[in-house]
Amino acid sequence: MPDSFHPSEVTIEVLRYDPADAGGPRTQSWSVPYTPDMSVLQALQYVKDHLDGSLTFRWSCRMAICGSCGVMVNGVPHLGCRTFVRDFLPGPVRVEALAHFPIERDLVVDAEDFIEKLREIHPWIQPKVARLIEEGPYRQTPEELARYESFSHCINCMLCYAACPQYGLDPKFLGPGLTALAHRYNSDSRDGAKDERMELLHSEEGVWSCTAVGYCSEVCPKQVDPANAVNQNKTASALDWFARFLPGRS
Amino acid sequence: MPELIETDIAIVGGGGAGLRAAIAAAELDPKLRIAIISKVYPMRSHTVAAEGGSAAVTLAEDSLENHFHDTVAGGDWLCDQDAVQYFVEHCYEEMVRLEHWGCPWSRLPDGRVNVRAFGGMKMERTWFAADMTGFHMLHTLFQTSMKYAAIRRFDEHFVCDLLVDEGRVKGVLAIEVASGEFRVIKARAVVIATGGAGRVFRQNTNGGIVTGDGMALAYRRGVPLRDMEFMQYHPTCMPGSGLLFTEACRGEGGVLVNKDGYRYLQDYGLGPPDPWPRKKAMELGPRDRLSQAFWHEQRKGRTIPMPGGDAVHLDLRHLGRAKLHERLPQICELAEQFLGIDPAQAPIPVRPAAHYTMGGIPTDVRTATSLPGLYAAGECASSGIHGANRLGSNSLAELCVFGRVAGEEAARFASSVQGGNGVALRWQAQDTAREALRALERPAGGERLAAVRDEMAKAMERGCGIYRTAAEMEETCRTLSELKARANAVSLTDRARGWNTEWLAALELGFQLDVAEAMAHSALARRESRGAHQRLDEGCGERDDANFLKHTLAWRVHAGSPRIGWAPVVITTSQPGTRAYGAAGEAAQNERKADAAHA
Numbered sequence: 003m004p005d006s007f008h009p010s011e012v013t014i015e016v017l018r019y020d021p022a023d024a025g026g027p028r029t030q031s032w033s034v035p036y037t038p039d040m041s042v043l044q045a046l047q048y049v050k051d052h053l054d055g056s057l058t059f060r061w062s063c064r065m066a067i068c069g070s071c072g073v074m075v076n077g078v079p080h081l082g083c084r085t086f087v088r089d090f091l092p093g094p095v096r097v098e099a100l101a102h103f104p105i106e107r108d109l110v111v112d113a114e115d116f117i118e119k120l121r122e123i124h125p126w127i128q129p130k131v132a133r134l135i136e137e138g139p140y141r142q143t144p145e146e147l148a149r150y151e152s153f154s155h156c157i158n159c160m161l162c163y164a165a166c167p168q169y170g171l172d173p174k175f176l177g178p179g180l181t182a183l184a185h186r187y188n189s190d191s192r193d194g195a196k197d198e199r200m201e202l203l204h205s206e207e208g209v210w211s212c213t214a215v216g217y218c219s220e221v222c223p224k225q226v227d228p229a230n231a232v233n234q235n236k237t238a239s240a241l242d243w244f245a246r247f248l249p250g251r252s
Numbered sequence: 253m254p255e256l257i258e259t260d261i262a263i264v265g266g267g268g269a270g271l272r273a274a275i276a277a278a279e280l281d282p283k284l285r286i287a288i289i290s291k292v293y294p295m296r297s298h299t300v301a302a303e304g305g306s307a308a309v310t311l312a313e314d315s316l317e318n319h320f321h322d323t324v325a326g327g328d329w330l331c332d333q334d335a336v337q338y339f340v341e342h343c344y345e346e347m348v349r350l351e352h353w354g355c356p357w358s359r360l361p362d363g364r365v366n367v368r369a370f371g372g373m374k375m376e377r378t379w380f381a382a383d384m385t386g387f388h389m390l391h392t393l394f395q396t397s398m399k400y401a402a403i404r405r406f407d408e409h410f411v412c413d414l415l416v417d418e419g420r421v422k423g424v425l426a427i428e429v430a431s432g433e434f435r436v437i438k439a440r441a442v443v444i445a446t447g448g449a450g451r452v453f454r455q456n457t458n459g460g461i462v463t464g465d466g467m468a469l470a471y472r473r474g475v476p477l478r479d480m481e482f483m484q485y486h487p488t489c490m491p492g493s494g495l496l497f498t499e500a501c502r503g504e505g506g507v508l509v510n511k512d513g514y515r516y517l518q519d520y521g522l523g524p525p526d527p528w529p530r531k532k533a534m535e536l537g538p539r540d541r542l543s544q545a546f547w548h549e550q551r552k553g554r555t556i557p558m559p560g561g562d563a564v565h566l567d568l569r570h571l572g573r574a575k576l577h578e579r580l581p582q583i584c585e586l587a588e589q590f591l592g593i594d595p596a597q598a599p600i601p602v603r604p605a606a607h608y609t610m611g612g613i614p615t616d617v618r619t620a621t622s623l624p625g626l627y628a629a630g631e632c633a634s635s636g637i638h639g640a641n642r643l644g645s646n647s648l649a650e651l652c653v654f655g656r657v658a659g660e661e662a663a664r665f666a667s668s669v670q671g672g673n674g675v676a677l678r679w680q681a682q683d684t685a686r687e688a689l690r691a692l693e694r695p696a697g698g699e700r701l702a703a704v705r706d707e708m709a710k711a712m713e714r715g716c717g718i719y720r721t722a723a724e725m726e727e728t729c730r731t732l733s734e735l736k737a738r739a740n741a742v743s744l745t746d747r748a749r750g751w752n753t754e755w756l757a758a759l760e761l762g763f764q765l766d767v768a769e770a771m772a773h774s775a776l777a778r779r780e781s782r783g784a785h786q787r788l789d790e791g792c793g794e795r796d797d798a799n800f801l802k803h804t805l806a807w808r809v810h811a812g813s814p815r816i817g818w819a820p821v822v823i824t825t826s827q828p829g830t831r832a833y834g835a836a837g838e839a840a841q842n843e844r845k846a847d848a849a850h851a
Contacts, residue, residue: 022748039492039559039590051702055754056746060292062459065495065586067387068296084589106430107751113293117407125395127354139351141363147356154356154388158295190354 012036012087013094014045016057019105027105030054031094036087042097043071043082046109059109066223069157072164073109074098079161079221100164102173116160119176123184123199130194146191153186153231155224162218162228168211175211176202178218178228185231200239209235254425254434254681256674259287259404260666262424262439263659264411264466266294268386268648269630270445271393272655277663278400284663287437289406289426291461291756294394298447298459299651302386303498303582305378306648308343310367314375316340321826323646326372326538327639328783328795329828330479330803330821335617335636337824339646339653346652347379355392356381358579368579369503370645372538372833374531378645383498383582386648409435410756411465413684414442414473415677420624421473422672425681427688429756432749434685436678440669441625441662444470444613445655448631450483452768453606453716454709455561457489457496466632468763470613471770475623476805478634478819479611480767481775482784484642485718486607487542490590492560494605497583499644502535504579506568508542509599510554516564520545522834533834540641540784541833543604547718558601565599572596604718608647610638610784611774614805614819619658625665629658634803636822640783691744691758698743701754705761708735712768716775721789725776732769733813739765770806770814777816778804797828 011033019027034040034048043061050057061071064083071082076096087095103111133140162178163169169177176184184203188196203209212232219229261277263270266288277286290297309319319340324331347365351357357365358380367376381388397403408429415423415436423438449464450456471477488497488508502508505528510516515534518525522537522545529536546564549555555562568576568583573596576584580595587593587600613621613628615635621628629635630651637650708731715728739761746754780796781787801821806814832840 020748021750050754051700055701055744056748056752058746058751058753060296062292062296062461063298063301064459064493065301066589067384067582068292068298068300068459070292070296107748110751117293120395121398124399126399127352127396129352133352135345135348135352139348139357139365142359143363144359144361146363147359151356154391155384157300157387158293158391187354192352192354 008038009036009092012045012091014049015094015096016108017098018108020107038088040087041083042073042075042080042085042087042095045087045095046082046097058107067157069159072100072159072161074101074164079164081159081161081223084223100160102164102166102170103160113160115173116158116163119180120158120183123176123180123202124195125183125187127187127190127193128195129192140192142191150186150189153182153189153226156183156226157224159223161221161223165217165221167215168213172211174207176207178232179226181209181235182226182228182231185235203235204239209239212236253678254436254685256436256438256678257287258285258671259437259439260284261441261443261662262287262289262437263443263445264289264424264469265297265445265447265630265632266290266405267297267445267447267630268299268390268393268651269655269658270443271397272652273443273445273629273659273662274403275393275397275400276656276659278402280660280663281667282402284402284666286403287406287439288403289409289411289424289437291408291410291429293407294405295391297390298462299386299390301457301459301496302648303383303496304370304500304503305368305380305385305645306347306389307370307373307377307645308347308379308649309340309377310344310365310379311375311377314377318374319377322373323637323643324639324826325829325831326643327641328831329801329826330639330782332636332822333824333826334822338617339637339650342653343649346649346656350389350392350652353392353396355388358382368500369529369531369536370643371499371502371536372532372643373645378503380500382578383500383580389648406437410759411469412688412759413681414469414626415672415680416473416623417672417676417680421626423677425684427756430750432752434681436681438672438674438677440666440671441627443658443662444626444628444632445630445658446632448609449764449767450606450609452708452712452764452771453483454713455489455494456606457486457494463760463764464609464767465760465763466628467612468766470621470623470626470628471766471808473623475613475621475626476807476817477611477767477770478614478803478805479774480771480806481716481778481804482610482640483606483716483771484539484608484610484784485543485604487539487546487604488566488602489605489607490560490586491558491563491601491603493590495586495590496607497566497586497600497602498580499539501566501568501580501583503529504575505529505571506535506566508535509565509567510549511556512554516549516554517542517545520548521832521836524835532837537833538641538643543718544786546604556601561603563601563603566602567599568595569597569599608642610640610642614803618661619654620661625669627658627662629654640785688759692747692755694741694743696743698741699738701742701744701758701761704735704739704742708732708765708768712771716772719786719788720775721787722776725772728772729769729776729813732765732772736765766808773814773816774804774806801828
């Protein structure tokens, strides 16, 4: 589209689903006033405020940090708040619930599987050397910080799960985001629970389920690069497996 | 009859303060059953959006006295000094605790935690994790909370009432969002940690969830709201959306210029304009003064017109791309994605937007409210540390310091009393539930919810903005009163029970209107100018310690306007003085020192 193309209105098309409606999912379209700075989230808000108050979606911060508003936009996982209608002109812009998750209503998916798995990776520091408050902070050099820092940027938006073909086939798979987060704690110089977490990562539902498509890293809005975390852990997992046959290690 | 769930402590809100409270209670007494009830998954809470950092005296050359004085003077002497003292004494240990829990604090080359300069602070004492500090603190607290078996979460549960019996709080009534079903969560102590109310203003930095719920819950149960007229306008926000560009931009050396490229803050008592970031001067002045300076520049026609409102420029170019991406990565991302601007190449247009609710539920230094069993912490509370103007980086520290106190105090209280009568609470809950459901039963064809909500936000901006007049505040009070009637008649298009976000928004709008009324009426009653409350009308333009060195209290009056009263400010060591910044501030401080030496 040329830059000068400014329609006055644009069509927003939403795949709607109401569990109480025996008719199943249906597509509904609305025409909303277009402005060049309009995000997909703002388009949905316009519909809810002015056209149909029953349209249901999650949102909060509007600035790509709370992770609430993940949706499929024209088939690709995006945060609604930082995806702009101008990039989909002349429209229609098709919005659907995140792929691979059960839909609760309209654009709201059931996130319980993600939350439960989050707890399973034990996402807290289990200190190598316990430290009292009076002893002050651990030392951690910028280089040590850099080893895990980018993996700590995960906002739990679950876009990578919607992108992951393996998670789509087998919801038991731990999945990209949480592998990255496990890797974040494993790589933290303060933590001593890597072995315990690696057992989960080794397992059938761990890193070996990944088929190295790499789409997870492409859709990540925070450049967490879960594919990299998964691959580093495949290497680590393989090394650990071989290490079992070395002397001095049971 | 709603389902009954037995707990010992119910924590309403799963942001920084709520999570910290839950962890503190679990650590104090692992036998307690602790519930965190949050209308969103905890990691979506608005703590996530805090950017710049969290205060704690850290450097050897800094002192608790410095942090105390910066905070009390920054609050224009409306702070409760006992609370400030407790606060500054406990910030550091809380930051260390977060460090032990894995918070990825930014570091110095030798591995020690780095600190940065912030507005109104005499020294570098702001701990930061790049410019995603709130995000990292929230995720650290949330993930750490998962290791405590005693903590049971009720995610996506919307609290619509406190249950009060025999003069004390005995639980909450919540709606499970997914099903729309009511649940009575019985508790022997309740902690409110629901954050602020910034969404009652039009241009604001806040997430959609920041609707003052907890403040209204307490207010409706007879607890007054304190100092509600003090709403912080953050000076550097995106025109239109109000999204925040952290004060750390200026802490790192960013400057503010008007349409002529002139560092206009020097015209408002904040100079001299050094080329480096001088503490407590120019761009590192306090937020109220900077937002007020913008207002004057706009009146003088020296701002830049933008589609989202007039702006000035936040210029970060001289910091260079490498430093910008290391220290301010999120700012770069926001500027690039939302405005198409590379901050290394071009200045960012910014303007003030409503940001932080300084007032709230009054608490003592132990976070107790006037209702036995009820505690409050975080932005929803008026802990007394912010006074008339909060300093940046004090609120993240507050979440931890007073979140911990609230958790421990609630745990002690819960262990000291018997539980409530479940049957009585369920009857009480049934009345509230019936009332809440009424919105779903109203006939179609009435006004839309958004119309009332948007008018409220405009009225608040008009009457309770950066500068205020009696006439405009009175008009806002009248408008709010009309809007309350209209809010009770809006028609919802969604009639479902499960995931009915329109229904929940209607309940939130009720909360917001209550809080907005408390703000507007408190503002009207305070006939002086102090901190973030500035008046242009005759006789109200100056601080008036003789008549207004006191807290405002607003009590809810059924079917009427709030009743306004007053409460004393706790002053321990710092008598009200001249609040000055820049060169004038340094002169005033030297004078104080000289006086102290002679005394």
